[in-house]
Amino acid sequence: VVPVMQPVQKEQKDLQSCKSIISELEVHEDAWPFLLPVNTRQFPTYKKIIKKPMDLSAIKKKLDDNLYKTREEYCEDLRLMFNNCETFNEDDSPVGKAGHNLRSFFETKWNEHFPPT
Numbered sequence: 001v002v003p004v005m006q007p008v009q010k011e012q013k014d015l016q017s018c019k020s021i022i023s024e025l026e027v028h029e030d031a032w033p034f035l036l037p038v039n040t041r042q043f044p045t046y047k048k049i050i051k052k053p054m055d056l057s058a059i060k061k062k063l064d065d066n067l068y069k070t071r072e073e074y075c076e077d078l079r080l081m082f083n084n085c086e087t088f089n090e091d092d093s094p095v096g097k098a099g100h101n102l103r104s105f106f107e108t109k110w111n112e113h114f115p116p117t
Protein backbone atom coordinates (compact mmCIF):
# COMPACT_ATOMS: atom_id res chain seq x y z
CA VAL A 1 0.00 0.00 0.00
CA VAL A 2 1.41 3.42 -0.92
CA PRO A 3 2.11 5.25 2.40
CA VAL A 4 0.29 8.55 2.54
CA MET A 5 2.83 11.33 3.28
CA GLN A 6 1.88 12.78 6.68
CA PRO A 7 1.99 16.58 6.63
CA VAL A 8 4.64 16.44 9.39
CA GLN A 9 7.05 14.45 7.18
CA LYS A 10 6.32 16.83 4.29
CA GLU A 11 7.42 19.84 6.37
CA GLN A 12 10.51 17.95 7.53
CA LYS A 13 11.46 17.29 3.90
CA ASP A 14 10.94 20.98 3.13
CA LEU A 15 13.14 22.01 6.07
CA GLN A 16 15.93 19.69 4.92
CA SER A 17 15.75 21.15 1.41
CA CYS A 18 15.85 24.72 2.71
CA LYS A 19 18.89 23.93 4.87
CA SER A 20 20.60 22.18 1.96
CA ILE A 21 19.96 25.11 -0.41
CA ILE A 22 21.31 27.76 1.99
CA SER A 23 24.41 25.65 2.64
CA GLU A 24 25.07 25.63 -1.11
CA LEU A 25 24.48 29.39 -1.33
CA GLU A 26 26.90 30.08 1.54
CA VAL A 27 29.85 28.43 -0.27
CA HIS A 28 29.03 29.88 -3.71
CA GLU A 29 31.76 32.12 -5.17
CA ASP A 30 29.26 35.00 -5.45
CA ALA A 31 27.95 34.76 -1.86
CA TRP A 32 30.53 37.19 -0.39
CA PRO A 33 28.21 40.26 -0.38
CA PHE A 34 25.46 38.31 1.37
CA LEU A 35 27.18 36.34 4.14
CA LEU A 36 26.64 39.02 6.79
CA PRO A 37 24.38 42.10 7.20
CA VAL A 38 25.43 45.11 5.08
CA ASN A 39 27.80 47.27 7.14
CA THR A 40 25.77 50.44 7.75
CA ARG A 41 28.87 52.35 8.96
CA GLN A 42 30.57 51.57 5.66
CA PHE A 43 27.28 52.37 3.80
CA PRO A 44 25.52 55.05 5.91
CA THR A 45 22.55 55.46 3.50
CA TYR A 46 21.70 51.75 3.56
CA LYS A 47 19.34 51.86 6.55
CA LYS A 48 17.34 54.73 5.01
CA ILE A 49 17.03 53.16 1.56
CA ILE A 50 16.52 49.48 2.52
CA LYS A 51 13.56 49.11 4.89
CA LYS A 52 14.00 45.39 5.54
CA PRO A 53 17.67 44.29 5.46
CA MET A 54 18.21 40.55 4.94
CA ASP A 55 21.30 38.35 4.57
CA LEU A 56 22.26 34.66 4.54
CA SER A 57 23.31 34.59 8.21
CA ALA A 58 19.92 35.97 9.25
CA ILE A 59 18.07 33.43 7.12
CA LYS A 60 20.23 30.56 8.45
CA LYS A 61 19.50 31.66 12.02
CA LYS A 62 15.74 31.87 11.34
CA LEU A 63 15.90 28.32 9.90
CA ASP A 64 17.81 27.03 12.92
CA ASP A 65 15.45 28.84 15.32
CA ASN A 66 12.48 27.28 13.51
CA LEU A 67 11.01 30.69 12.64
CA TYR A 68 9.79 29.77 9.15
CA LYS A 69 6.30 28.33 9.14
CA THR A 70 6.53 27.38 5.42
CA ARG A 71 9.13 27.04 2.66
CA GLU A 72 7.43 30.02 0.99
CA GLU A 73 8.34 32.28 3.93
CA TYR A 74 11.97 31.18 3.55
CA CYS A 75 11.86 31.81 -0.20
CA GLU A 76 10.39 35.28 0.44
CA ASP A 77 13.39 36.23 2.64
CA LEU A 78 15.86 35.11 -0.03
CA ARG A 79 14.03 37.11 -2.71
CA LEU A 80 13.92 40.10 -0.32
CA MET A 81 17.72 39.84 0.03
CA PHE A 82 18.21 39.77 -3.76
CA ASN A 83 15.71 42.61 -4.34
CA ASN A 84 17.45 44.74 -1.67
CA CYS A 85 20.68 44.16 -3.60
CA GLU A 86 19.11 45.35 -6.87
CA THR A 87 17.72 48.44 -5.13
CA PHE A 88 21.06 49.48 -3.64
CA ASN A 89 23.54 48.40 -6.32
CA GLU A 90 24.08 49.04 -10.05
CA ASP A 91 23.56 45.93 -12.18
CA ASP A 92 27.12 46.17 -13.55
CA SER A 93 28.75 46.69 -10.15
CA PRO A 94 30.65 43.80 -8.49
CA VAL A 95 27.93 43.41 -5.81
CA GLY A 96 25.15 43.86 -8.37
CA LYS A 97 26.58 41.17 -10.62
CA ALA A 98 27.11 38.80 -7.69
CA GLY A 99 23.48 39.34 -6.71
CA HIS A 100 22.16 38.45 -10.17
CA ASN A 101 24.40 35.37 -10.30
CA LEU A 102 23.47 34.11 -6.84
CA ARG A 103 19.78 34.75 -7.46
CA SER A 104 19.93 32.65 -10.64
CA PHE A 105 21.72 29.87 -8.76
CA PHE A 106 19.10 30.01 -5.98
CA GLU A 107 16.08 29.91 -8.32
CA THR A 108 17.56 26.90 -10.12
CA LYS A 109 18.08 25.05 -6.81
CA TRP A 110 14.57 26.04 -5.70
CA ASN A 111 13.06 24.49 -8.82
CA GLU A 112 15.18 21.35 -8.42
CA HIS A 113 13.87 20.78 -4.90
CA PHE A 114 10.34 22.03 -5.54
CA PRO A 115 9.46 21.52 -9.23
CA PRO A 116 6.64 23.82 -10.34
CA THR A 117 3.56 21.67 -11.06
Ligand SMILES: Cn1cc(C(=O)NCCN)ccc1=O
Binds near residue numbers: 032043085095
Ligand atom coordinates in the same frame (compact mmCIF):
# COMPACT_ATOMS: atom_id res chain seq x y z
C1 LIG B 1 24.54 43.23 -0.25
N1 LIG B 1 25.53 44.29 -0.26
C2 LIG B 1 26.82 44.00 0.13
C3 LIG B 1 27.77 44.99 0.11
C4 LIG B 1 29.19 44.67 0.48
O1 LIG B 1 30.09 45.42 0.17
N2 LIG B 1 29.43 43.53 1.13
C5 LIG B 1 30.84 43.11 1.29
C6 LIG B 1 31.13 42.73 2.70
N3 LIG B 1 32.55 42.45 2.84
C7 LIG B 1 27.44 46.30 -0.31
C8 LIG B 1 26.14 46.57 -0.68
C9 LIG B 1 25.16 45.54 -0.65
O2 LIG B 1 23.98 45.77 -0.99
